[in-house]
Amino acid sequence: MTQEAVSRDTSRGVSDAERVTSRLRQAIVAGEFAPRQRLVETDLIEMFDASRGAVRAALAALTVEGLVEKVRNRGARVRAVDLDEALEIVEVRAALESLCAARAAERIDEGGVARLRAIGEVMREAVNAGDGEAYAQANRDLHQEVMDISGAKVAPDVVKRLRAQNVRYRIRLAMQPNRPTTSLPEHLEIVEAVCAKDPERASEAMRAHLNSVYEATRDYFAQRG
Amino acid sequence: MTQEAVSRDTSRGVSDAERVTSRLRQAIVAGEFAPRQRLVETDLIEMFDASRGAVRAALAALTVEGLVEKVRNRGARVRAVDLDEALEIVEVRAALESLCAARAAERIDEGGVARLRAIGEVMREAVNAGDGEAYAQANRDLHQEVMDISGAKVAPDVVKRLRAQNVRYRIRLAMQPNRPTTSLPEHLEIVEAVCAKDPERASEAMRAHLNSVYEATRDYFAQRG
């Protein structure tokens, strides 16, 4: 095991537990495990070639993060987020990301302006080309870049954790063919407002965008679940 | 161990790991462990009469919660929150609790009005009697009750975790002798705004109160650390 470990990706200075936590988190967020799917320790041991201790530590960590739920003596499973909670998450994101957008508008420098405008350009092109995957990636980049520029730590951390929790709703929403018709102008307004160094406008643009996400999520999933 | 466990407080249906997590969290928040104090597993095993596995699970959970930090092969210690982060936490609380206050104003019923007004009364009396401890408790009760009435889950969870992280700043701030002169009217306005079922006013009252907490925290700790 020790020799084998040396040959593994990130075994340098990273414990097995952290490695398993990271990979399991990624697998859940990527949708490789369905909601409510059981996470049997033995299976995970084989899957990640790790010890039981590492697997248990990972499950404990992801339970605190809200990605996994455990029932005593019955094991762990992928936590299913229902529509009500998904909508609450969007509300919280609206409150926190609008705050970060305002801070970003106050602090942005030339490099930040260039990066944001570049993301905006990628979005335009992705929509023109009908490339949903590229648009989704640029969407992630935009939200992340705004939070990076804000210089904050606490709010982005919270947002990151919450985004992981309802990744499923976001993905399925983003797959809607004409969703960009609504969201592209909102995204571009966020870019312009932050680059204009107008905190009030930036905050409002971000809030408006996430309100739109809220409504689209609610309307789309109301029946279908 | 098994026989002994039966005689323990909450051993019914609660794993050792959960018990240790809960008690260690409480001890840290209560200030029984100083910031940056080392948390040696052996010591915690004796202190809580638990297995090493339980102690390790507890440390892992509290690390994710942000109360503990771990360094590989060097152990765990109580995480120290610096002033910048404490102020960020107050900002995030302002964003989330004002949201909850608005929701509470929309949803409150007669029972909620009675409970909020009762807390307001306790606050008035505590200030009159100069009872700082009673006032601090009522403060906690008020913020909690507003979040309970809001019916939300996500935002209150986040706030709870963040409040635990900078308990030290809150406590020392609350000990300021004439702090209630500023905060009591703010608290009473929150009560009245929520009871008046005015979401906009409630949101603004909560935001104003936490802005005041922000400024008081910044000014008081700016030099002293």
Add this chain to the structure above:
DNA sequence: GTATGCATTATTGTAAACAATGTTGTTCAC
């Protein structure tokens, strides 16, 4: 007197065995 290398110790990381619990399937009585 200081610095460097080595041995010792303290502490955490990992693995494996054991115990307790819940689940499932089967048998037997009615």
Add this chain to the structure above:
DNA sequence: GTGAACAACATTGTTTACAATAATGCATAC
């Protein structure tokens, strides 16, 4: 044929022992 008791199995919870790592103190060379 149905329901209850029971037994076999699967899975997690707990404990113990062992390995790896970093900190500490000491001896020795310069």
